[in-house]
Structure formats: structure tokens, C-alpha cells
Amino acid sequence: MPQIPNNPWLHRFALATALVTFLLLGAGxxxxxxxxxxxxxxxxxxxxxxxxxxxxxxxxxxxxxEHTHRLLASGVGILTGILALWLHxxxxxxFMRWTGAALLILGIANExxxxxxxxDGIVSGAAGLVMLGSSFFWPRCGPAAKWLRRLGGIAxxxxxxxxxxxxxxxxxxxxxxxxxxxxxxxxxxxLTCCIALFTxxxxxxxxxxxxxPRGSDVPVRGNGEFNLRHWLVGMTALILxxxxxxxxxxxxxxxxxxxxxxxxxxxxxxxxxxxxxARYNERRVExxxxxxxxxxxxxLQMAHxxxxxxxxxxxxxxxxxxxxxxxxxxxxxxxxxxxxLVQAALGAATVxxxxxxxxxxxxxxxGALSLATGALSCIxxxxxxxxxxxxxxxxxxxxxxxxxxxxxxxxxxxxS
Amino acid sequence: xxxxxxxxxxxxAAFLQAAAAADITGTVTLTGTPPPERPITxxxxxxxxxxxYTEMPTTHFFVVGPNKELADxxxxxxxxxxxxTGASAPAVMLDQKGCLYGPQILAIQTNQKLLVxxxxxxxxxxxxxxxxSGNKEENQAQMPGSPDLTFTFPAAENFLRVKCDVHPxxxxxITVVDSPYFAVTGKDGTFKISNVPPGKxxxxxxxxxxxxxxxxxxxxxxxxxxxxxxxxxxxx
Numbered sequence: 001m002p003q004i005p006n007n008p009w010l011h012r013f014a015l016a017t018a019l020v021t022f023l024l025l026g027a028g029x030x031x032x033x034x035x036x037x038x039x040x041x042x043x044x045x046x047x048x049x050x051x052x053x054x055x056x057x058x059x060x061x062x063x064x065x066e067h068t069h070r071l072l073a074s075g076v077g078i079l080t081g082i083l084a085l086w087l088h089x090x091x092x093x094x095f096m097r098w099t100g101a102a103l104l105i106l107g108i109a110n111e112x113x114x115x116x117x118x119x120d121g122i123v124s125g126a127a128g129l130v131m132l133g134s135s136f137f138w139p140r141c142g143p144a145a146k147w148l149r150r151l152g153g154i155a156x157x158x159x160x161x162x163x164x165x166x167x168x169x170x171x172x173x174x175x176x177x178x179x180x181x182x183x184x185x186x187x188x189x190x191l192t193c194c195i196a197l198f199t200x201x202x203x204x205x206x207x208x209x210x211x212x213p214r215g216s217d218v219p220v221r222g223n224g225e226f227n228l229r230h231w232l233v234g235m236t237a238l239i240l241x242x243x244x245x246x247x248x249x250x251x252x253x254x255x256x257x258x259x260x261x262x263x264x265x266x267x268x269x270x271x272x273x274x275x276x277x278a279r280y281n282e283r284r285v286e287x288x289x290x291x292x293x294x295x296x297x298x299x300l301q302m303a304h305x306x307x308x309x310x311x312x313x314x315x316x317x318x319x320x321x322x323x324x325x326x327x328x329x330x331x332x333x334x335x336x337x338x339x340x341l342v343q344a345a346l347g348a349a350t351v352x353x354x355x356x357x358x359x360x361x362x363x364x365x366x367g368a369l370s371l372a373t374g375a376l377s378c379i380x381x382x383x384x385x386x387x388x389x390x391x392x393x394x395x396x397x398x399x400x401x402x403x404x405x406x407x408x409x410x411x412x413x414x415x416s
Numbered sequence: 417x418x419x420x421x422x423x424x425x426x427x428x429a430a431f432l433q434a435a436a437a438a439d440i441t442g443t444v445t446l447t448g449t450p451p452p453e454r455p456i457t458x459x460x461x462x463x464x465x466x467x468x469y470t471e472m473p474t475t476h477f478f479v480v481g482p483n484k485e486l487a488d489x490x491x492x493x494x495x496x497x498x499x500x501t502g503a504s505a506p507a508v509m510l511d512q513k514g515c516l517y518g519p520q521i522l523a524i525q526t527n528q529k530l531l532v533x534x535x536x537x538x539x540x541x542x543x544x545x546x547x548x549s550g551n552k553e554e555n556q557a558q559m560p561g562s563p564d565l566t567f568t569f570p571a572a573e574n575f576l577r578v579k580c581d582v583h584p585x586x587x588x589x590i591t592v593v594d595s596p597y598f599a600v601t602g603k604d605g606t607f608k609i610s611n612v613p614p615g616k617x618x619x620x621x622x623x624x625x626x627x628x629x630x631x632x633x634x635x636x637x638x639x640x641x642x643x644x645x646x647x648x649x650x651x652x
Binding site for chain 2: 281
């Protein structure tokens with residue numbers, strides 16, 4: 001059985017990373033909701049400045065949203081890097097020293113060879129110095145399990161890829177890249193939540209097999225009737241699909257394709273023949289997102305509404321079946337249902353408010369929480385049914401110093 | 417000597433053509449009730465741009481006169497291409513003032529210079545988002561007081577959108593025509609297309625909302641006569 005370094009500070013740091021990622025999602029959502037994704041036309045620079053040194057006096061209009069998003073993204077990148085390194089424990093020290101030295105040399109070389117880009121050299125050199133210095137104070141804990149270290153590595157690669165995708169979306173001015181950027185953002189947030197879960201005390205406890213609790217008569221594993229695990233996975237996948245639909249709608253930059261709810265252009269299913277679409281466009285008065293709508297966009301929003309109804313029904317069913325599951329899993333699934341209901345209300349409010357930026361962004365954020373909660377419920381459920389209840393009989397696995405025998409001896413020690 | 421003679425001949429031919437050419441005039445009106453214009457709330461709420469306005473600014477999609485005359489309609493000869501004199505025509509100005517584009521609707525020839533001015537004390541970015549192949553998407557920042565930006569579009573395109581991403585309510589739509597035979601209706605709904613060579617044509621009237629794909633009318637332009645053509649666009 002793989003071991004987890006039960007280090008409360010690492011867990012808190014992972015939680016903080018997930019929280020800042022959530023804020024970043026909000027910042028990104030505001031950029032798209034306000035339609036200001038191209039307010040800063042260059043990347044990785046900001047109007048020619050090193051992004052960390054862009055004068056605050058120039059943070060006006062859409063630049064404020066876009067530049068804040070970029071800086072927060074850099075922060076999340078740094079946090080994810082630290083988290084990935086922390087999962088390697090003391091073994092990360094040599095890597096940090098070498099990388100820090102390399103960045104420092106790069107910064108000095110930049111100053112000598114490209115004096116006009118002096119700010120880049122300073123940022124690179126400062127980052128190198130901080131990394132080099134930190135290596136001497138780096139936690140001496142042992143490494144996490146290999147799979148968790150890999151997960152940290154995947155998170156880091158994902159955050160870098162996400163940054164590049166965001167940059168390319170600006171440089172290439174390609175709306176389709178925005179859809180990938182938005183989808184990866186949701187997945188990345190769910191990943192950071194999972195890492196926070198895996199580094200927590202509860203996860204460590206869940207290694208200990210316990211007898212199935214009495215009264216937990218809902219078959220978590222399949223028995224042919226209702227397989228809660230399958231339903232949780234299915235609903236989580238459906239939420240991810242719904243988020244992709246939502247991202248596709250938002251990155252059309254055409255405002256609301258259907259301006260009313262629960263009806264659509266006054267009907268249960270709107271007409272999408274060319275004459276009708278022309279008539280809809282004729283009467284649309286856009287303040288922002290001035291693009292004509294198409295039949296495809298109307299169909300897309302109808303699909304989004306139908307999938308939303310399926311999700312509410314499906315998650316409601318999961319909650320109904322999980323109500324007799326005591327402990328964590330039942331609580332998570334009920335919280336999930338609450339989120340999904342709030343999300344449905346926010347979806348309606350988005351239409352009724354004519355896609356007000358703050359409401360549309362809240363819709364994105366609760367969507368992200370719904371996906372992450374679905375992912376966590378799946379993991380908890382698959383982990384073991386015992387994890388679903390509040391286990392208390394445990395011997396603590398102490399937080400990670402290098403001398404911690406449970407870590408040094410590996411999984412067997414952790415379970416002994 | 418030969419060159420000088422050629423210039424004289426060419427100039428004389430141009431004079432003869434101009435003398436033979438005629439004008440097309442008319443009025444565009446709107447039937448039906450247009451949707452109400454919307455307040456541009458984000459503009460009024462903007463800490464910098466909002467200072468320019470004491471009252472809430474609104475959109476101007478339907479500029480309709482007292483007798484239903486419709487402004488901002490592009491009227492042009494359809495199917496006439498390759499006649500552009502844009503490269504030598506005077507530049508057209510698009511101004512950014514009060515965090516709005518003015519004019520919001522304009523028409524230019526292919527390869528005609530479009531100058532974009534920033535008369536505001538704030539930074540704008542000028543983001544041309546063409547759809548026609550041949551026209552290049554450009555996104556240029558323009559600081560307050562900086563020189564005019566120059567854009568040219570080599571391909572014909574209706575309602576090429578220009579936007580400011582810093583102030584996402586700012587839009588202008590430019591129709592690029594591959595000939596000099598077009599006009600944009602004023603507030604009185606009238607238009608005048610000058611120096612059209614005699615012949616049979618299809619005249620089309622484009623309005624971004626009421627006729628985005630155009631309303632066509634067949635006309636004949638006779639030497640020395642002014643062709644009068646009126647359009648009535650309908651909103652359903």
C-alpha cells in the first residue's frame with residue numbers, strides 16, 4: 001500500500017493551492033464574462049513590460065481583469081511547483097539548488113546580453129536566488145508515495161500547459177483555444193483538490209481496513225441494483241461534459257444565444273431555421289459580445305439546459321441512495337446535490353440577468369466546485385466503503401521528518 | 417514626350433467618363449418597431465470612461481428619424497469589383513472619443529487607409545476582427561495622445577468588426593467595398609453615390625440589424641441622369 005506523508009503543513013499548503021486556484025478560476029471567469037481576454041494583446045509580456053513589473057497605473061478597464069488573471073496564474077504556477085517539490089521531500093533540495101543556480105546565471109546572462117530586457121533578468125535572478133536560498137531551509141521530510149509524487153508532477157505540467165494555452169489564445173487570437181484553456185482549468189482545480197485530499201489525515205486513516213459499518217446497507221459496490229460508484233463516476237463525467245459545453249458557449253463571445261428561461265424564444269424548443277435566426281439577430285441589442293448568434297449556438301444552449309436537468313436528476317438520485325451511507329461519503333454527496341441545485345439556479349439567473357458578468361462567473365465557479373466535489377466523492381467511494389464513515393481508531397503516522405521510521409520503512413511500516 | 421502624351425490622353429478619357437457618369441440618390445426608411453436601445457452600463461460604471469457622461473449612454477443600433485428615415489445603412493453597387501481606387505483615395509478617420517467609436521458604422525474601399533485616432537485620455541486597443549480571407553486580424557494598443565494607427569483591408573467584407581478589448585462595449589463596423597460606388601445614409605436616411613458609369617446594376621442596402629445580408633434592387637443608370645432609388649427595410 002502506498003504511503004502518504006501525513007504532514008499537516010503540506011496538507012495545508014495543498015489546500016491553499018486549491019483555494020488560490022479557485023480564485024484564479026474566478027479571475028479567468030471574469031475575463032471571459034467581461035469579454036476582455038484580448039485586452040493585453042501580447043504575451044508573455046504585458047504591453048512590452050515584464051508582467052511582474054507592469055505599472056499599476058495602467059491597470060485600467062479590461063487590462064485590470066486580464067493582468068490580474070495572469071499574475072494570479074503565475075502565483076498558482078509557483079504554488080504548484082512548490083507543492084510538487086514538497087511531495088519529493090528533502091530529495092528536492094539538490095534539484096532546487098541546481099535550478100536556482102541556473103536561473104541566477106540566466107538572469108546575469110540576460111543583464112549582460114540583453115540590457116534592454118533588464119527587468120526579465122532581475123525577475124529571473126531573483127527567482128533563482130529565492131530558489132537557491134530556499135533549498136537550505138527546505139523541509140527535511142521524506143518523499144510521498146511515488147504515485148503522489150507523479151500526481152504532483154502532472155499538476156505542474158498541467159499548470160505550465162495551461163499557461164501556454166492561455167498565452168497562445170492571446171497570441172493566436174484563437175477562441176477555440178479558450179475552450180481548451182477553460183476545460184483544463186476545471187480539471188486542474190479538481191486535481192489540486194484531489195492532492196489536498198491525498199495529503200490529508202483522513203486519507204491516511206483510510207488505509208486501515210475496517211469492517212463495513214452496520215446500517216450502511218446501500219451497496220456501494222455493485223450488486224446489480226444500484227451501483228453508487230458507477231453513478232458517481234457517471235455524474236462526474238456528465239458534469240465535466242457540461243462544463244465543456246459551457247466553455248464552448250462562453251468562448252463563442254456572442255452573449256446569450258437564448259434570452260429567456262425556462263422557455264426558449266417563448267417556446268419549449270426554439271426554431272432554428274435561417275429566417276428565425278435572422279429574426280432573433282435583428283432584435284438582439286448587444287452592449288458587449290457583439291456577435292450574431294447562429295443555430296449551432298442555440299442548439300448548444302438547449303443541450304446545456306438538457307444536460308443540466310439530467311445532472312440535477314442524477315445527482316439527486318445519488319443523494320437519495322447515499323442518504324443511508326453514514327460518514328463522509330454521504331455528507332459529500334449531499335453537499336454535491338446542494339452545489340448542483342445552486343448551480344442550476346445560477347444558470348437561470350445568468351439568463352435572467354442577460355449574462356451579468358458577476359453571475360456568469362459565479363456560475364463558472366460553482367461548476368468547478370461541482371466537478372471537484374464529484375471527483376472527490378468518486379475517489380472516496382472507490383477508496384473503500386470504510387472511508388465513508390468517521391473512523392477514529394488510529395495510531396498517528398507522524399509528520400515527516402527524515403527520521404520518521406514509518407516513512408523511511410515504506411508502506412509496510414505505515415500499516416503496521 | 418510619349419509619357420506626357422499618355423497622361424494627357426488618360427486624363428481626357430477620365431474627364432469624358434466623369435462627364436458621362438451619373439449619380440444615384442435615394443432614401444432608406446424603416447418599417448416596424450425596432451427593439452429599444454440598451455443603456456451601456458459598463459461604460460457609465462467605468463471609473464475613467466464614466467466621467468465623460470452625465471447621463472447613461474445607450475447603444476445606437478437603430479438611428480431612426482421622425483419619418484422613419486434610417487441612418488447607418490450602407491448602400492452600394494453589388495457585383496462591381498476590381499474598381500477600387502482605395503490605394504489613392506484619402507484616408508478615412510475612425511475616432512475613439514468618450515470611450516466610444518465614432519462613427520460606429522462606416523464604409524471604405526479595399527486598400528483605402530483607415531486611420532484610428534485616440535482622442536481619449538485613456539489607453540485603448542484597436543482590435544480588427546475580420547472574417548474574410550485576405551484581411552488580417554490586428555490588435556494594436558494605442559496610448560493617449562499617440563499617433564493615429566493605420567489599417568488597410570485588401571478584401572471586400574461586410575461589417576468587419578473593430579473592437580476595444582480594454583473597454584468591451586466599444587465596437588465599430590466597417591464595410592470594405594471593392595469599388596468607390598457606395599455611400600452611408602445620414603440621419604435623414606438619404607444617400608448619394610456619385611460618378612457611376614451608365615449601365616445596369618444591382619443596388620444593395622445593408623444594415624447591421626435590419627438587413628445584414630442586404631436588400632437588393634435592380635437599377636439602370638443613364639448618362640447625365642440621376643437615378644433615384646428608395647429602400648424600405650422591415651423589422652419583424
